Amino acid sequence: EAGVTQFPSHSVIEKGQTVTLRCDPISGHDNLYWYRRVMGKEIKFLLHFVKESKQDESGMPNNRFLAERTGGTYSTLKVQPAELEDSGVYFCASRPNKYSAGTEAFFGQGTRLTVV
Amino acid sequence: RKEVEQDPGPFNVPEGATVAFNCTYSNSASQSFFWYRQDCRKEPKLLMSVYSSGNEDGRFTAQLNRASQYISLLIRDSKLSDSATYLCVVNIPMVGYNKLIFGAGTRLAVHP
Numbered sequence: 001e002a003g004v005t006q007f008p009s010h011s012v013i014e015k016g017q018t019v020t021l022r023c024d025p026i027s028g029h030d031n032l033y034w035y036r037r038v039m040g041k042e043i044k045f046l047l048h049f050v051k052e053s054k055q056d057e058s059g060m061p062n063n064r065f066l067a068e069r070t071g072g073t074y075s076t077l078k079v080q081p082a083e084l085e086d087s088g089v090y091f092c093a094s095r096p097n098k099y100s101a102g103t104e105a106f107f108g109q110g111t112r113l114t115v116v
Numbered sequence: 117r118k119e120v121e122q123d124p125g126p127f128n129v130p131e132g133a134t135v136a137f138n139c140t141y142s143n144s145a146s147q148s149f150f151w152y153r154q155d156c157r158k159e160p161k162l163l164m165s166v167y168s169s170g171n172e173d174g175r176f177t178a179q180l181n182r183a184s185q186y187i188s189l190l191i192r193d194s195k196l197s198d199s200a201t202y203l204c205v206v207n208i209p210m211v212g213y214n215k216l217i218f219g220a221g222t223r224l225a226v227h228p
Contacts, residue, residue: 033216035218045215050213055210056215101148102147104162105162105216107159110159
């Protein structure tokens with residue numbers, strides 16, 4: 001069974017450009033989470049989808065970040081325009097269903113974003 | 117106050133040592149807890165879930181103290197391969213969904 005996959009694994013862009021990160025969760029997992037780790041800091045929650053609905057986007061830093069989950073399958077996270085402080089590793093994770101309180105979240109390998 | 121707090125370390129220990137990490141959480145409604153391990157430049161991976169009665173998996177023991185709102189991870193007979201960052205993860209039940217919050221992680225370095 002395929003795990004959580006993220007694309008690209010690395011991205012280097014210039015300040016002001018746009019970047020779109022993609023996450024394919026484990027098939028059948030309703031819950032999809034986006035997290036970010038900025039160098040030297042903790043992993044911070046960005047947002048959570050349940051199927052195609054944004055359940056919680058309280059961690060999104062500002063309106064330069066837009067996340068979507070088309071048809072409840074894969075998700076994209078777009079940063080437009082990118083700023084230097086957006087650099088970090090963006091992780092995606094998935095969990096099965098709404099009764100997932102005690103279940104493991106599976107993580108993708110992350111996308112390392114560098115804004116120069 | 118942060119929702120999940122951990123001592124960032126680093127903990128530098130010799131092989132064979134026993135080391136313990138603590139993690140405190142602020143939301144008393146939290147019901148599920150996990151320890152994840154993250155190796156350098158890799159994604160977090162589940163090490164073990166933490167059960168109310170405490171649980172053990174080989175050299176690793178996890179404990180939960182609900183009254184004091186902390187969880188712990190004990191590693192016995194440390195191996196070089198245990199060197200990693202250990203992340204305390206708390207599941208916070210929300211209305212209709214569950215939210216996972218991470219601690220900052222505790223770095224462990226095991227040396228020969």
